[in-house]
Structure formats: structure tokens, C-alpha cells
Amino acid sequence: MINRRKTREISVGWVKVGANSPIVVQSMTSTKTYDIEATLSQINRLYQKGCELIRVAVPHEEDLEALEEIVKKSPIPVIADIHFAPSYAFKSMQKGVHGIRINPGNIGKESLVKEIIQEAKIRNVAVRLGVNSGSLEKDLLEKHGYPSAKALFESAIRWSERFEKWGFYNFKVSIKGSDVVENVSANMLFASQTDIPLHIGITEAGMGLKGITKSAVGIGILLYHGIGDTIRVSLTDDPEVEIEVAYEILKSLGIRRRGVEIVACPTCGRIEVDLPKVVKEVEKELANVKTPIKVAIMGCVVNAIGEAREADIGLACGKGFAWLFKDGKPIRKVQEQDMAKALLEEIQKSYNS
Ligand code: SF4
Numbered sequence: 001m002i003n004r005r006k007t008r009e010i011s012v013g014w015v016k017v018g019a020n021s022p023i024v025v026q027s028m029t030s031t032k033t034y035d036i037e038a039t040l041s042q043i044n045r046l047y048q049k050g051c052e053l054i055r056v057a058v059p060h061e062e063d064l065e066a067l068e069e070i071v072k073k074s075p076i077p078v079i080a081d082i083h084f085a086p087s088y089a090f091k092s093m094q095k096g097v098h099g100i101r102i103n104p105g106n107i108g109k110e111s112l113v114k115e116i117i118q119e120a121k122i123r124n125v126a127v128r129l130g131v132n133s134g135s136l137e138k139d140l141l142e143k144h145g146y147p148s149a150k151a152l153f154e155s156a157i158r159w160s161e162r163f164e165k166w167g168f169y170n171f172k173v174s175i176k177g178s179d180v181v182e183n184v185s186a187n188m189l190f191a192s193q194t195d196i197p198l199h200i201g202i203t204e205a206g207m208g209l210k211g212i213t214k215s216a217v218g219i220g221i222l223l224y225h226g227i228g229d230t231i232r233v234s235l236t237d238d239p240e241v242e243i244e245v246a247y248e249i250l251k252s253l254g255i256r257r258r259g260v261e262i263v264a265c266p267t268c269g270r271i272e273v274d275l276p277k278v279v280k281e282v283e284k285e286l287a288n289v290k291t292p293i294k295v296a297i298m299g300c301v302v303n304a305i306g307e308a309r310e311a312d313i314g315l316a317c318g319k320g321f322a323w324l325f326k327d328g329k330p331i332r333k334v335q336e337q338d339m340a341k342a343l344l345e346e347i348q349k350s351y352n353s
Contacts, residue, residue, distance in 0.1 A: 080101070180217055201231055
């Protein structure tokens with residue numbers, strides 16, 4: 001059992017974060033924000049995949065101009081990503097965004113950060129307080145010599161205390177270190193000291209297998225320790241992949257169920273059917289199913305009986321055939337060439353997917 005850390009609840013638009021709310025999955029658009037059509041189209045695709053909060057980059061005036069329409073038409077709350085331009089934080093809030101992300105370390109003066117926070121309070125806009133190893137305050141770098149987990153933690157605590165001193169509580173914190181261990185350590189330190197919700201993720205994780213592995217390890221360790229109220233898997237890839245990976249991480253820890261979870265055996269010398277072919281076909285056909293269904297596809301009877309008990313539906317293969325089972329019981333025998341088709345038909349019939 002994972003015991004989730006007790007955090008306070010905040011609101012990003014109509015989405016609740018922290019306390020007993022489900023861990024929220026978010027992403028960031030990769031379009032030019034000023035291209036309203038492309039940005040909204042990507043937001044809608046991400047929403048269909050299960051994205052619940054979306055962040056958009058606001059590096060230029062023209063991006064600011066696009067915000068109003070994007071906010072109005074987006075199916076999920078919109079967070080403006082602000083760096084180095086405090087005036088954009090104010091203007092984004094005027095355009096109606098539900099949240100802003102700022103790294104106080106690159107805003108500059110404390111008084112300026114305070115003004116942004118006061119505006120957020122008046123407008124009921126949520127803030128993500130970002131602390132990043134690349135934008136740590138000078139005094140902390142001098143004290144620690146380099147951007148260590150301790151330095152990141154101290155920066156996050158310092159700014160959180162300031163936000164609270166200014167009477168602002170509708171914020172979450174993200175602490176991003178340069179590697180997995182630093183990131184995890186800093187987040188664990190912070191989590192042990194406060195009830196402020198945490199947004200977790202491994203920044204600049206990279207591409208493909210490496211990026212997914214780094215993210216799964218870092219996010220997975222934190223989630224296992226009950227830490228994390230929102231997550232983003234940052235990949236150098238289409239953001240839709242980020243959402244898929246985020247749900248796979250949550251599913252693998254039994255935290256959230258969305259869509260199909262396929263349990264497939266790794267195959268070995270006992271196998272007498274082309275199992276990878278069946279798994280690939282079933283995965284492809286069920287990619288857009290949102291109903292949580294656990295499907296087991298097992299190469300032989302060795303583990304099939306145990307897995308069948310745990311799964312909603314599945315196949316236990318023999319030599320050139322398989323038993324199709326449902327709710328732990330075999331329902332009929334199918335020939336190898338019909339295995340994927342029979343499984344998909346049964347899912348369609350039983351779950352109306
Ligand atoms: S389920 Fe059977 S075929 Fe698959 S890995 Fe285990 S022993 Fe091998």
C-alpha cells in the first residue's frame with residue numbers, strides 16, 4: 001500500500017490538486033502559443049489522452065495576445081509559463097489564465113515576486129513555484145558551492161515561506177534537480193517539512209527510452225513514497241507520449257487506472273505461439289480505450305492461472321491455441337490465428353469499448 005503524503009488542497013481553475021484529489025496528469029504544449037489553432041488542436045488531443053492541466057509557453061507579446069482565446073476554448077485549465085519577464089505574469093493573469101508558473105530565481109527582485117503573488121491572490125490564480133538547479137539564488141550557490149539537493153530544498157522552503165507570509169496559499173511547488181538522485185532527494189526533503197502540494201517530474205529527461213526510463217525511475221520513487229500531487233513526464237517527444245507514459249507510471253503503481261493495462265509474459269523457450277504479434281495487435285487496437293481494463297496475455301499455463309485471477313480478461317496459450325478467459329474463468333478455446341480477434345471481440349462485448 002502506498003500512503004500518500006497529506007497535502008493541502010489547491011485549485012487550478014476547476015481542477016483540484018493535493019489532499020484527496022487524484023494525482024493530476026499534466027503536460028506542456030510544443031506549438032507556438034501565438035498559433036491559436038495549432039495550440040488548441042494540440043490541447044484537445046492531449047485532453048483526449050487524459051491530460052488534465054496544460055501549460056503553454058509565453059515568451060513573446062504575440063503569445064500573450066493569444067492567451068484569452070486559448071483559455072476560453074481549452075477543455076482543461078491553462079497555465080502560463082513565465083520566465084525572465086515579470087510583466088508577462090501580470091498580463092497573463094489579466095488574460096484569464098488559471099495558473100502561472102514562475103521561478104522566483106529568474107524573476108529577480110523579491111519585491112517583484114511579491115507583486116506577482118499579490119495579483120495572483122486578487123485574481124484567484126494558482127501559482128506553481130518553480131525551483132530549478134539552473135536558476136538558484138546566488139547566496140545558496142555560495143553557501144553550498146553547487147546546486148545540491150539541500151540548496152534546492154532551502155530555496156523552495158524560503159520562497160514558500162515568503163508566499164505564505166504574503167497571505168498566499170494557492171500554490172504548489174516543483175523542485176527540479178539536474179539528475180534523478182538530486183531531484184528525488186530534494187523533493188523528499190521538502191515533502192518531509194511541509195504540506196504544500198508538489199508537482200513532480202524529471203526535467204530535461206531526454207528522448208525515447210532514456211527519457212522514459214529516467215522519468216519512470218524518478219517519478220516512480222517519489223510516488224512510491226507517497227510524494228507527488230501532479231506529474232509531468234518531460235520528454236523530447238510529442239507531448240501525447242508524455243501523457244501515455246504518465247498513465248503507465250500511475251497504473252504500474254496501482255495509483256490510477258485509465259485505459260487498458262496489458263500484462264504480457266516476457267516469453268521463453270516454452271512458448272508455442274507468436275505471442276509478441278498478438279500483444280502488438282491488441283495494444284494497437286485498444287490504444288484509445290479509456291475504460292480501465294486489465295488484460296493478461298500469457299504464453300503458457302505456468303503463470304496464466306495466477307494472472308487470469310488478477311485480470312479482467314485474457315489469453316492463456318498452449319500449442320497453436322489459447323484459452324480465452326474472463327473474470328478468472330476459461331470461457332472458450334481459440335485457435336492461434338483467431339486469438340487477437342477473439343480477445344478484442346470479447347472486450348468489445350463485455351466493456352462496450
Ligand atoms: S508464461 Fe510460460 S511462456 Fe511465458 S515466460 Fe512464463 S513460462 Fe515462458
